[in-house]
Amino acid sequence: MGAQKKGGGARVVSDDSEEQSRQRLQAILLADSFTTKFRPVTLERPKVLLPLANVPMIDYTLAWLESAGIEEVFVFCCAHSTQIIDYLETSEWHTHPNLAVRTIESHKSISAGDALRYIYEQQTETSQIQGDFVLVSGDTVSNMPLADLIREHRERKKRDEKAIMTMVIKKSKPSPITHQSRLGTDQLFIAVDPVTKQLLHYEEDKVDHHARGGSVCLDKSLMESNPSVLLYNDMQDCNIDICSPEVLSLFEDNFDYQHLRRHFVKGVLVDDIMGYKIFTHEIGSSYAARVDNFRSYDTVSKDIIQRWTYPYVPDINFGGNRPLKVGRQGIYRACDAVLSRSADVGASSVVGYGTKIGNGDRILNSVIGNGCSIGSNVVIEGSYIWNNVTIEDGCEIRNAIVCDGVRIRAGAVLEPGVVLSFNVVVGRGFVVPAYSKVSLLQQPMKEDSDEELEYADSSSGTADRLSGLSLEMESKASELGPDGAGYIWEVCEGAHDEEWKHSVAPIPEDKLAEIAQAMDDDDMEDESVVPTSGELKSDADSINTDVNDPGDDYSYFEKEVEGTFLRAVEEGIKVELGILEINSLRLSYNMESADCAGAIFYSMMKHAVDNPHSSASELFKNASNIIAKWKGLLGFYVKQTDEQIEVIMKFEEMCQETAKELGPLFAQILHVLYDKDVVQEDAILRWAEEKAGADEADKVYLQQCETFIQWLKDASEEEDEEDD
Structure with a gap:
């Protein structure tokens, strides 16, 4: 059976459209990768039936679609179609109460384009794509909610009938040797309108990007028609698309559309006659990745084990698999x-x-x-x-x-x-x-x-x-x-x-050295090209390259930790498993324990603020309860005095910038942290000493804590006298 539904996976209906409310949420799942990257294994078994952490890949995709609110999925089978159909008919998906799984078989389709053309030709009154649909491969693992994304796509389509597709993208995890080291995929360069999120340029770099000085060429006409363009070279294409019915008809009308990205997406971007548009949707803490080769097989497997893909993890029953x-x-x-x-x-x-x-x-x-x-x-x-x-x-x-x-x-x-x-x-x-x-x-x-x-x-x-x-x-x-x-x-x-x-x-180490050297050489400039990251404005006065500021690494890390913490709260995950997940984030982002402590405490206090409250006393109660429940998670990363001071300083920063309503409660919440043994006396007194020499404007929270700090000093002196 499918995993239990999460909050973001509710059925999607349009309040102002009776026609859309009658539409079933549908998906097309391509159960054939149309490549040879998994040979010789796929000579004998289809890739979607290969195991990820002992569960067939297709079960991850179907379980996600079901939990995200999809009601009907068409599974397109080509290679080894008999094996796939037999598997589905003998699995729990065959009689699943919430998800109707239908198979479409063709032995003549040799590409994704052929598959979509065949699906379009086979449309009947009883079996057809009725409206917007999710297009995904059967080797995709994700836990992202789809309700808001589908709603966003439909609302955009109401405003602009040429908006036929929304692609899901995700910021790649920071890596010293580019995204290719993690998933083994080609370097991706995309250009997006920073306001509308319309996709303007899409390029998979199959040659040595570093040999070109870290740059990508753009057509001048792109700048003539767009006041500013946001360039990315650190995005991952999740290969999850929300499509309007026009997408199928475009494949029917263009037989040279074979590959979804190299042909269809690029074809739409350069077609000035029809004027169709593709938009992007960036996801944050949710997980989405496709198993494209043996390296990504390894990476996604590890992500499943480290619980990035929750609830699709080895100890959860989904798709009829034994946990x-x-x-x-x-x-x-x-x-x-x-x-x-x-x-x-x-x-x-x-x-x-x-x-x-x-x-x-x-x-x-x-x-x-x-x-x-x-x-x-x-x-x-x-x-x-x-x-x-x-x-x-x-x-x-x-x-x-x-x-x-x-x-x-x-x-x-x-x-x-x-x-x-x-x-x-x-x-x-x-x-x-x-x-x-x-x-x-x-x-x-x-x-x-x-x-x-x-x-x-x-x-x-x-x-x-x-x-x-x-x-x-x-x-x-x-x-x-x-x-x-x-x-x-x-x-x-x-x-x-x-x-x-x-x-x-x-x-291999020699390859790592080569890539590192190539990255060092990326500082070379070339007037014929533009940098591969940042915002390019049409007046060309300056290029804002703050997108990849090194400080952003902590920002992304903090968002990932927050997503992990909220998932732990929502799903009732044990502290030990939360530590396991955050440790994997710590390794991925190369962070210290103090960084983890600051990010966890930020997540805890933000959750307290986001929880319903009508007074300062209720907010204090929220914060106290969260600290009491999750002190074990935070305490794992604040064993040293410096790490405890980092938590106090993070609290100061929050009260000044993002959670100002916590400001009046600073001294009270600090006292709770002390009572719960999260921060010790030495850390509080050292923080106070460091603050004593600051400007008056920076002493707001120190002054608020004067009574508490004096009490700590007096207690410390009494202990010293007793020891003497």
Whole structure:
């Protein structure tokens, strides 16, 4: 069954439109990625059925759509359509009370454009897109609410009939080596009208952006028709779109629209005749990401384990999947999993149902599927072991993906970046080289196409049973040792140096150094181009590049912490799990404990102000209750005096700028923090000493606390006298 509905996922109806109120909220889910990035795995199983933290990808997408208020979803199936349809018909989605799941099958569509054209052609009175719809891929994981976004899209459409699509974007997490290091995607450059949020330019940079001095070329006409343009090079395209029905008809009228972004979006942006418009919607603390390659598979899996995707996490029942029990350090374990006492299962790991882990095993930052058997003295780090895998004694597996039914014989080693497809056997003591992709299916001598048209029967295990594809196979013997079974696929010519970009393995140090050096070289100027971030104004007098000010890192971190705290309050998350989530944010943004303390206290006090209150006494009660309930979360990050002083200074800042109604309560709330052992006497007295030399205007809250501070000093002197 779907996860319980959140507040933002209510059914959307228009108060002033009877026609819209009758429309069912609908979505089109593309269950085919139309790429070959997951080969050889997707030769045998569709990507949407591959597991993320032991749950098929499509379940995350369907559960999110259902909880966000979607009532009917059309699942378009092409590659491995039989497997997808069979799965849906035997799952709880088939009889779900809140979400009608309908499948559309086509074996002739080789692109997203073909799929949307086919859907448009198949429209009938009983099965059709009735109005605005959500367009999403079945490999998308999100928890964002859709109600406000759909309402925003519909209201904009009323004002401007040419507004046919709203794209969801999200600020990328700050990273020293660009967004590509996290999801393995191409660098994205977009230009947006800062007032209307209309998309003006969209460019995925497939070449070395740093070689161009960190700049992007824009058409001069863009500035002629827009007084100002906001440029971004730090946005993530979430691949979630709210579309008007005209989108389907545009694909029907333009057969050169194959790819959703490279063809359709760019085509709309340059089409001056029809005048259609695309707008953007930026999300903040919500989660949204697409599993586009093996690196993003690794990233999204880790985000699920670290609970960024709540409520779609391993210990929640959604889509009919059995939930796991979460323990300390974010370790998820099935109730019937058998772990040897000498086994070491480390933080951020998942162990599935019916799995057995032997003596002396070391498992860290890894996902182990259902029905696996792991021998003794095995090391598994940063890897994904799917279902019914057998790993014999003494094996080493680091940053690898191991599919269902694989057998790894004693002493074998998988180097970083290895992908073992279904039922492969690695011979005893064999070392599989880094970045190798291995399958029982032989590799085609020539690349057949850019599209993922895989019609293999997953139970066959041989290339002879491929149907719908005429592949010229290269005849080779098994390359995994005398007792192994499988073929190591060769990397395509020219692509060997790029394997690290899309792998589950960490980025090599030499590549990190190259990227860092390239970023240092980005300071070069070129009059023919404009900077890739900031606001460009038509008078060209100046360029505001404050968008990427380093100080913004803390601002984004603070917003993420606030979102995490509010989710913890709303969902009743335990303090220990809240600490786990904030620790992951701390690592992502490279923050200190004091930064976490300040951001958490800000979130707590803002929540107190936002809660209903009609007087200062009620506001004080709100603040006191929140501190009492969440003192364990805040206290985890204020163990040192400096961290406690940071909380007091953050409180001062809030009272002066964003939450002025807390100002008269400063001394009272500080006393509560002291009573609850969040801040200690030394921190308060040191803060008072530092403030003593400030200007009178900065002593407002110090003066308010004079009685309390004097009481602390007197109590301290009495204790000293007693000690003497």
